[in-house]
Amino acid sequence: MDIWDVKQSIKEMNLPKNTLAVLIILTLFTCCFSHFGFAQTTISGIVTEKNGTPIEGANIYLDGTYDGITSDVDGKFNFQTSETGVQTLIASYLSFETFMMAADVSQMNNLTIALREDVNSLDTVVISAGTLEASDNSKVSVLKPLDVVTTASALGDFVGALQTLPGTTTVAEDGRLFVRGGDAGETQIFIDGIRVFTPYTPTTNNIPTRGRYSPFLFDGITFSTGGYSAEYGQALSSVLLLNTIDEPDQDKTEIALMTVGGGVGNTQKWEKSSLSFNTSYINLAPYLAIYPDRNDWEKPFEALAGETVFRNQFESGILKVYAAFDSSNFELTQEDINFAEGLKFKLKNYNFYTNASYTGYLNQSWRIETGGSYTRARNDVGIMTDDIDNTENSAHFKLKFRKRFSNRVKLSFGAEQFLTDFVEEFSNQFVSERYGFNNGISAAFSELDVVFSRKFAIKVGARGEHSQLFDQFTFSPRTSLAYKTGKNSQLSVAYGDFYQQPMNDILKFSNTLEAQKTQHYILNYQYVAENRILRAEAYRKDYSSLVTYDDEFPFFDSNYANNGEGYAQGFDLFWRDNKTIKNVDYWVSYSFLDTERLYRNYPVEATPSFANKHNLSAVAKWWIEDWKSQIGFSHTFSSGRSYTNPNLPGFLQERTKSFNSLSVNWAYLISQQKILYVSINNVLGTKNINGYQYASMPDANGNFDRRALRPAADQFFFVGFFWTISEDRSDNQLDNL
Amino acid sequence: MKKLILILIAIVSVNTFAQSKYQQGMEKAFELWKADKPWEAANLFERIAQAENENWLPPFYVAQINVFSSFNEQDKEKMVAQMDKARNFLNDAKARTENNAEVVVLEAQLLTAWVVYDGQQYGMKYSPKIAELYQKAFEIDPENPRVVLGKAQWDIGSAKFFNQPTDVYCDDIRKAIELFGKEEPAGEFYPTGGGEYAEQVLQENCEE
Secondary structure (H helix, E strand, O other): OOHHHHHHHHHHHOOOHHHHHHHHHHHHHHHHHHHOOOOOEEEEEEEEEOOOOEOOOOEEEEOOOOOEEEOOOOOEEEEEEOOOOEEEEEEEOOOEOOEEEEEEHHHOOOEEEEEOEOOOOOOOOOOOOOEEEEEOOOOOEOOOOOHHHHOOOOOOOHHHHHOOOOOEOOOOOOOOOOEOOOOHHHEEEEEOOEEEOOOEOOOOOOOOOOEOOOHHHEEEEEEEOOOOOOOOOOOOOEEEEEEEOOOOOOOEEEEEEEOOEEEEEEEEEOOOEEEEEEEEEEEOHHHHHHOOOOOEEEEEEEEEEEEEEEEEEEOOEEEEEEEEEEEEEEEEEEEEOOEEEEEEEEEEEEEEEEEEEEEEEOOOOEEEEEEEEEEEEEEEEEEOOEEEEEEEEEEEEEEEEEEEOOOOEEEEEEEEEEEEEEEEEEEOOOOEEEEEEEEEEEEEEEEEEEEEEOOEEEEEEEEEEEEOOOOEEEEEEEEEEEEEOOOOEEEEEEEEEEEEOOOHHHHOOOOOOOOEEEEEEEEEEEEEEOOEEEEEEEEEEEEEEEEEOOOOOOOOOOOOEEEEEEEEEEEEEEEEEOOOOOOEEEEEEEEEEEEEEEOEOOOOOEOOOOOOOEEEEEEEEEEEHHHOEEEEEEEEEEOOOEEOOOOOOOOOOEEOOOEEEEEEEEEEEEEOOEEEEEEEEOOOOOOOOOEEEEOOOOOOOOOOOEEEEOOOOOOEEEEEEEEEEEOOOOOOOHHHO | OHHHHHHHHHHHHHHHHHOOHHHHHHHHHHHHHHOOOHHHHHHHHHHHHHHOOOOOHHHHHHHHHHHHHHHHOOOHHHHHHHHHHHHHHHHHHHHHOOOOHHHHHHHHHHHHHHHHHOHHHHHHHHHHHHHHHHHHHHHHOOOOHHHHHHHHHHHHHHHHHOOOOOHHHHHHHHHHHHHHHOOOOOOOOOOOOOHHHHHHHHHHHHOO
């Protein structure tokens, strides 16, 4: 609108002169009101940090208006407003909590606003005792999701990758997680907060197992080696928390061809939801034909597996439904000192697992997490002429709420129910027995998180559990706190009581027992600077009420009791660095463990055969730009493990020689969508010994003969070709390797 | 006298009718930005964003300033704080507009900032997502020069990495320059410009 238009419009309006005058006065008034500042209020003051340091660049304004300004170099601000009455003044600055003050504008002068540091910011202390995180968005990540698939020794198994972290013991012939002197059953695995009842594919003696679930479904892994949250129970030593991906990248099809089988996967993505599935078929027959191992395979290992995930985003939440089915079978004869013709073993396993979870916000401050899982696992096992068939049906339901009182105070509480129905049938030509148990555990937990400042935070919680089978109630207090000792370092301590029911192999024969117990004491020091992390942790664990029995194996008529006890103590060191050497990322873990326990059929307290004093892992990954390749190395050293030599007095009194294995891998990016992957485990062919089997009867000289327990094969080769087909041709399966 | 009054009215009218508070604020913010005071500009955009709670442009510019600044930020902790702030305001902008190619491009740029922050960690994770976002922006508005440029720049980076020919993407950059030349802003204060930068990209990538 230019001047001429205004003139014209006024002319055309042809208003009476006095109206015109009123209009002019009104307009003038409005104009001058905002320009000459009478009836204007001045808002002024200074913005500082808690300690008085002025903050430059803070944004100060009246809520919902245009009136405001940026603080100057001295933290001072001064602006005018035409607003009157009670208004809300806001002051905000990066990494500080937003300040709000409601008052009459006339009161808002010469203010001193001290902003509180935002405790959600990166340099806030983190409770780190016992917890090893593998995620993208945490500064304290010791492992990144990708590491699971690019660590040379892991062969794509997330458990294999975790075995390079401190606190774990190398038990090469088993493959499961052994944490700080605990046996494998003392670690529980959760997917999206919901329990997994049968996480490992069953195998037999001296053949390591693998985790069932494909690693590329997860983008966050938290591995706690002690002192974990009250939210998790039924684990004496450790919990492993796996979080599935919220939203896949894009539509794609993935094809894998490997020396041991093949797989196909597909992901479809829509506006709010996505569906992924993948199937794989593994057959070791061709591999074993070329590289026979020490076993005599009648039917080499064969497995068919399928997984699917559906995700749906709602306005304020996300629903995930996950289902996995797998079936595996094999039959073999293993060398055995007590059977000249060997020990015959066959196994068929069917496993179905489904898990549904919902996480969402009810409003600004209430968050809900709920879900459930159901497992059906069936094993048909044949050992010589014995047939053992078992079926487990288990379910877990959980409901958890979290109330956020402020950035600094959060309370969570919830309840959960575990149900297990286990039936086993044993038969041979003489007997046929059917037995099992039906167990329910109800639990409730609550936890309070308080962050006092960026320097100091505590977590206090408690968990109560009731076992239907034993009619026993247990109460476990847990607490941890962390204190920042410097810009990059912090100390953290944790204490907790943990209960766990005996495993299925005991419960199926006896239900007059009670829960086993541990107490954890942890002291942790952590130093994190850019792309470097150092962790040192000392711990002590006291075991009590461990299950004991009086036969060689748990049996129908063994005498069971909770008379066992023990301890584990030691320290763990971890160093990761991807800064010092260009294009090289490496980490080193060392664990020292001192443990003895009286449990199972031990006559005296002794160091179990799954525990050893020293464990060292070194992993390195070297990216060679010119070759489009990543070359990885992984070395594991562990000192000898105990075994009983019946030719000498004592129990578990001897030690094997130490274990060494160097693995290498090479991933070559042929193009954006095609990857060739080669790996060799134990490239040096070190002759490792996992233990000894002694004859049950002495020979003519009164000597018990023995046989070394060697791995089925000293080395393992793997070659795979991975091809991703997607619309934009940039994705690849490097993260699947 | 009458004449004087008319002139007065005219001045007053120009002042009050020609520019709303929104326009004044936005203009001031762009001035600050041009005067190399991006944080004061961001603060002002932020104030406008909370006063005008349906307009996507103010939060879009808060996010953009934070994303662009994070590319040059040396302090890693500040960089993360900026990227987090950008994410917040980008989400606000997203909620206020639908199918907007400019917002999609900015999201791709934000993820690129994460890749710059830690390539080893975020490169593999975000690369497919970034490519997908550029593809999506291109589907929404294939004639938008910033979309064409962003996509071509990303594709060139990937192609170079795998020693593949980049000619086809250089043509895309040339096309973007052409589009910049005849670009009309889609609305008042809408994103515009970038032609000079496109020339620079072309020179760096396509001319030996």
